[in-house]
Amino acid sequence: MMKWQPEKIRLGVSACLLGERVRYDGSHKRDAFLVDTLGPFVEWVPTCPEVEIGLAVPRPTLRLVGAPAAPRLVVERTGEDLSVRMHRWAATRVRTLDELGLDGYVLKRASPSCGLERVPVYGEAGGRRGTGRGLFAAALVERFPGLPVEEEGRLTDAAIRESFIERVFAAARWRTFRASDPGPGDLVAFHATHKFAVLAHSPAGYAALGRLVASVGARDRGGSRRGRLATVLAEYGDGLHRALAVRATRARHVNVLQHLAGFLTRDLDAADRGELADVIAEYRRGLVPLVVPVTLVRHHVRRLGVAYLADQVYLSPHPKELMLRNHV
Numbered sequence: 001m002m003k004w005q006p007e008k009i010r011l012g013v014s015a016c017l018l019g020e021r022v023r024y025d026g027s028h029k030r031d032a033f034l035v036d037t038l039g040p041f042v043e044w045v046p047t048c049p050e051v052e053i054g055l056a057v058p059r060p061t062l063r064l065v066g067a068p069a070a071p072r073l074v075v076e077r078t079g080e081d082l083s084v085r086m087h088r089w090a091a092t093r094v095r096t097l098d099e100l101g102l103d104g105y106v107l108k109r110a111s112p113s114c115g116l117e118r119v120p121v122y123g124e125a126g127g128r129r130g131t132g133r134g135l136f137a138a139a140l141v142e143r144f145p146g147l148p149v150e151e152e153g154r155l156t157d158a159a160i161r162e163s164f165i166e167r168v169f170a171a172a173r174w175r176t177f178r179a180s181d182p183g184p185g186d187l188v189a190f191h192a193t194h195k196f197a198v199l200a201h202s203p204a205g206y207a208a209l210g211r212l213v214a215s216v217g218a219r220d221r222g223g224s225r226r227g228r229l230a231t232v233l234a235e236y237g238d239g240l241h242r243a244l245a246v247r248a249t250r251a252r253h254v255n256v257l258q259h260l261a262g263f264l265t266r267d268l269d270a271a272d273r274g275e276l277a278d279v280i281a282e283y284r285r286g287l288v289p290l291v292v293p294v295t296l297v298r299h300h301v302r303r304l305g306v307a308y309l310a311d312q313v314y315l316s317p318h319p320k321e322l323m324l325r326n327h328v
Helices: 032-041 083-100 135-143 158-179 184-201 203-219 225-245 250-267 270-284 291-304
Strands: 009-014 042-047 062-065 072-075 104-107 119-122 128-132 149-151
Touching: 009 158, 032 042, 042 083, 072 083, 083 135, 104 135, 104 158, 135 149, 158 184, 158 225, 184 203, 184 225, 184 250, 203 225, 250 270, 250 291, 270 291
Parallel strands: 009 042, 009 104, 062 119, 104 149
Antiparallel strands: 062 072, 119 128
């Protein structure tokens, strides 16, 4: 197992997506990818805001009403306002989630409590006024601005799915790393294994994190060692999450693949060099998915025993069983 990778990532989730019958009509919205594919690698933290504020199953439907930027949660049939009740519960729930140390969250699309974006918001007279965010989702992202959060509907897009899962596994490694009481040298080692993964997302973030890690020795001389290291670690964690939140592009992946190939070409014969260059070019043209050049690079890394590249997170950012790079 990759260093600093916990056995399972820890994800919050709307309970209905795991198959729990908690929806307003007593049904569920079981998501096969989450339960069957991702599930074996996850410690789930399920939540149903509407049930947890005391509503029954089944129950009358709810809707968002008022200003799209700050809507109220009301019972559609009666107009009963549940906003204060939901806000109070959500404030308590996110404090509890903070203590659990989540690596990400998957929310139910279009839910007036859990919807992350484009949830219908209605006027007082009933007409649709625009779109907003579910009340619990709003509390969640306000409390955890750097947390990887997605809706299950968006995870049907292969690129969004791969990016989100990469981010949550990175968050899990960072959580485990922080729990290990790391020193300056440990941060250098952590960054060394993640640098190409970051470069594929954000060259600017890659440069900023590199400068931060290079400065840790200077900050460590004299004065309060632990205080300065804590500051650097906090800055690094924020920077890592921001960098990985930038969508990786085909061109950036090609750049990273060419960097990795540069470590190998001296030890490859002409035929292997040509094959590797051709496969990277085929990926650039969209003829093969990302898994093809990455698999070839991994093959040569193992065969040649290149320890520096063997430790690169970029080559295995998430379990191969998820097959996420087979479709991007």
